[in-house]
Amino acid sequence: MRSGVGPVKVSGTLSTVQMTLSSRRISPGQALPYLLLTLTIIPILAGYAWVLVATFSQRTNGLLPRDAQGNLGGLTLDNWQFLAEPDVWKATLNSFGIAMSMVIGVGAISALAAYALSRMNFPGRKGFLGMTMVLHAFRPEMLLIAIFQVLLFIGGIPLIGNFFGFNTVGGVALVMVTLDLPLGIWLMKGFFDNLSWDMERAALIDGASRFRVWWEILLPQIRPGLAALSIFMFIQGWNAYLIPFTFTIGSKVANLPVYINRFSGDTSLVSWNFVAAIGLFQLIPVLIFFIFTQEALLNIYGGGSKGGS
Amino acid sequence: MSTNLTESATQPLGAGRGRWLLLAAGLVLVGCFILPWLSFVITADQRVALSLTGLQAATIGLVETTDGGLLYRSSFWLFLAPLAGVVGLALGALNLFPGRSAPWQGLLALFISVASAVAVWGAFAASQEVAQKEKVAVEAQWGLSVAFIALLLLLVGALILLREASSQKPAFRAALDALNFMTPGTVLVIVFFFLPAIILFILSLTDLSSANFSEPWTYVGFDNYKRMFSDRFFPKILRNTFQYVALTLLFFNVGLALLLALLTAHVSRRVGFLFRLLWLLPRITPSVVYIVMWQRIAQQPPYGILNQFLGWLGVENQPYWIPEAPWVFVVLVNGFVGASFGMIIFTSAIEAIPADLIIAAKVDGAGDLALIRDITLPLLRWPLLFVVTYQTLSLLVSFEYILLLTNGGPGLFTTEVWALTAYKRALQTYFGSNQWAYGAAWGFVLVLIGAILSVIYLRVFRFNDLVQEPKIDVL
Structure with a gap:
């Protein structure tokens, strides 16, 4: 199922060979990779360590918790007082809404389109595939300027504009879903291409409709792929900063990252430990996925990463 | 039945x-x-x-x-x-x-x-x-x-x-079937990719800004482009963009990625997996939190983590490091996110190398370094090319981390790259003025460059092979 994602993985070749051929005794040459790996990872670990420590302390010097007098100690739960604020929960709800829209929107729409692209012949198929490939390789964040105008326009449509226009969670979700569609379509198409033809064909000959075949026969077979895409999309939506920041004004529609950034930006007096606490609060779902779905994460990020950097 | x-x-x-x-x-x-x-x-x-x-x-x-x-x-x-x-x-x-x-x-x-x-x-x-x-x-x-x-x-x-x-009518029905499946995706792609691309171009030919927002758009020809190329900071921004893409790509997205892939392949399997997983952390960390971590690493004493280490080593010079060495941090911050992509691609390529090749070389007495030089690296040619091209495009248009870290500063345009310029001109309010049209001109040039590059890449990577494989029914 996973082989649809990127290069095919052949298990246990190089490192197994290494293990069997080289002696078990650790020589300086063998310790070197471990040393290098540990050294390079230090900044990431330090960053995470700071978040964990700072969350529960009054202030931190380096990675050490300090109290108000500057002595070692000063552990506290005060930083978590933000949990009592309704604004945080509103932002959390918005974040969750965007993330779930990504999961459902990208999942459903790309599964539909990918099925047609994988199984049907229709005019424009090749053109559409080529286009999604280009869009996948080149995530046009630059289009945000023009998308802004589109959202303003949508805001003028009766009723629909109230939910999907500029400065709405729906509008943000719609834009984010679309920007990740090319990736979703390519991944999904890979999953469909790997499925056997037989059951589907039998059902079609027996007179089932295309939609029924898609829903009852194909989707259950690609469930693992769908789950992986969902995790990816949830994290993407949950972490989203740039698009919500660009297309929303005010606290009513801010999501968590936008909310946090208001406290750590240049202009405000930074309360670092508070920022750390709320940052950890936002990290929790991501870390849960990280711990429980490692294999899927590694595969999906190799298969088709978004631009990022 | x-x-x-x-x-x-x-x-x-x-x-x-x-x-x-x-x-x-x-x-x-x-x-x-x-x-x-x-x-x-x-x-x-x-x-x-x-x-x-x-x-x-x-x-x-x-x-x-x-x-x-x-x-x-x-x-x-x-x-x-x-x-x-x-x-x-x-x-x-x-x-x-x-x-x-x-x-x-x-x-x-x-x-x-x-x-x-x-x-x-x-x-x-x-x-x-x-x-x-x-x-x-x-x-x-x-x-x-x-x-x-x-x-x-x-x-x-x-x-x-x-x-x-x-x-x-069967023929008509088949076309309608495909239409049903394609419509939602196509509509969204048209509304949020194609229309914006056209609007971006049209916008760049007008003088729309928040000053004349309510009036109809005025056509000004290519004035915005002229203004862009004659901007006093244009050479600086161009150099910054080049520097940003080249340095991040060379040292992290390809360099470190390759190093990590090789290293994790040469340690025990479980440890390798663990490290690859850890390297995914920056990518899945919310960008806002990630930047706060780096700011905290670079803070001045007594708060900064880096300076705490420097203090233990007895180094006297302990500034707030981000304004001190902005480029180092721009590249570091982006590179630590970017490295994982190449790492995963290279790892799967390395793991796909047939074991026979390696055993044969070992029997012939090749050491680890000789193995890497003569077998692994030559076989990584295509993944390498893929990562270089793909990540060049990604880096060219990405600016989120720079926006959060330095916002183009410190000072004037020190770390401002092309994409960030476009974004800031159009959508970030300086004294309440959004120059949508001028920003659109910056953005459109970048979109054009990206589109042309990706079409070239598609030719290089034999796109037609990718498109032709699947089972197409002939019912």
Whole structure:
């Protein structure tokens, strides 16, 4: 199922060979990779360590918790007082809404389109595939300027504009879903291409409709792929900063990252430990996925990463 | 069992759904029209009628009212909406009897629903201006909104009807099938990729900014582009962009990625997996939190983590490191996110190298370094090329981390890259001025470069091989 994602993985070749051929005794040459790996990872670990420590302390010097007098100690739960604020929960709800829209929107729409692209012949198929490939390789964040105008326009449509226009969670979700569609379509198409033809064909000959075949026969077979895409999309939506920041004004529609950034930006007096606490609060779902779905994460990020950097 | 299935083959799924949609939408539309009209007849109060919906305005001649000034300017074409309702009801009723559906019915419903939706939309837009002043108009807007949604339902009903009627012809049906699956994705891609790309270009030929926002756009030719290329900081921004892409790519997205892939392949399997996983952390960390971590690492004493280490080593110079060495941090911050992509691609390529090759080389007495040089690296040529090209594009347009870390500073344009310039000109408010058009010019050039590059890459990576593989049915 996973082989649809990127290069095919052949298990246990190089490192197994290494293990069997080289002696078990650790020589300086063998310790070197471990040393290098540990050294390079230090900044990431330090960053995470700071978040964990700072969350529960009054202030931190380096990675050490300090109290108000500057002595070692000063552990506290005060930083978590933000949990009592309704604004945080509103932002959390918005974040969750965007993330779930990504999961459902990208999942459903790309599964539909990918099925047609994988199984049907229709005019424009090749053109559409080529286009999604280009869009996948080149995530046009630059289009945000023009998308802004589109959202303003949508805001003028009766009723629909109230939910999907500029400065709405729906509008943000719609834009984010679309920007990740090319990736979703390519991944999904890979999953469909790997499925056997037989059951589907039998059902079609027996007179089932295309939609029924898609829903009852194909989707259950690609469930693992769908789950992986969902995790990816949830994290993407949950972490989203740039698009919500660009297309929303005010606290009513801010999501968590936008909310946090208001406290750590240049202009405000930074309360670092508070920022750390709320940052950890936002990290929790991501870390849960990280711990429980490692294999899927590694595969999906190799298969088709978004631009990022 | 088999007879059942054959029956459903002749009668396509969803048959008869169109008529219910038509009936419901028609009922709502006619109701939108009749209810206010009735209330107007009974109470003889124009305000009551208006507060329910704007639809009746065309028929009862309510163009402008005098009491309370201009309430609502109606359009004659609004009359189409109740007409569409009647048509929907009639067609829906007609289709209650079997064997009465025909393509012309779907076409008729399609035409009238689109026409009246446009009319309602126009009236809604016109009433928005009034809405700011008059509460009544706001209430009329709700009526218009309901009518608009009903018209959309009618449209869907018409499409289903059209489909049902024409599904007897197999060739037509196959095309419609594909259309069903492709429509949601295609619509979104058109609305949020293609339209914006065109709008971006048109916008870059105007002088739209927050100063003249409410006026119609003025065509100014290529002035924005001229202004861009003659900008005092243009060479600086160009150099920054090049520096950013080249350094991050060389040292991290490819360099470190390759190093990590090789290293994790040469340690025990479980440890390798653990480290690869840890390197994913920056990618899945929310960018805002990630940047806070780096800011905290670089803080001045006694807060900064880096400076704490330096203090233990006895180094005296302990500034806030980000303004001190902005470029180091821009590259580091982006590179630590970017490295994982190449790492995963390279790892799967390395793991796919046949074991025979390595055993043979080992038997011949090759050491680790010789192995890497003579076997692994040559076999990584294609993944390497792929990562370089893909990440060049990604880096070219990415600016989120720079925006959060330095926002182009410290000082003037120190770390400002092309993409960030476009974004800041257009969408970040400096003293309340958004220069949308000027930013669009910056953005469009980048979009153009990216599009051309990706088309070239597609040729290099033999796109046609990718497109041709799948099973295409010939039913």
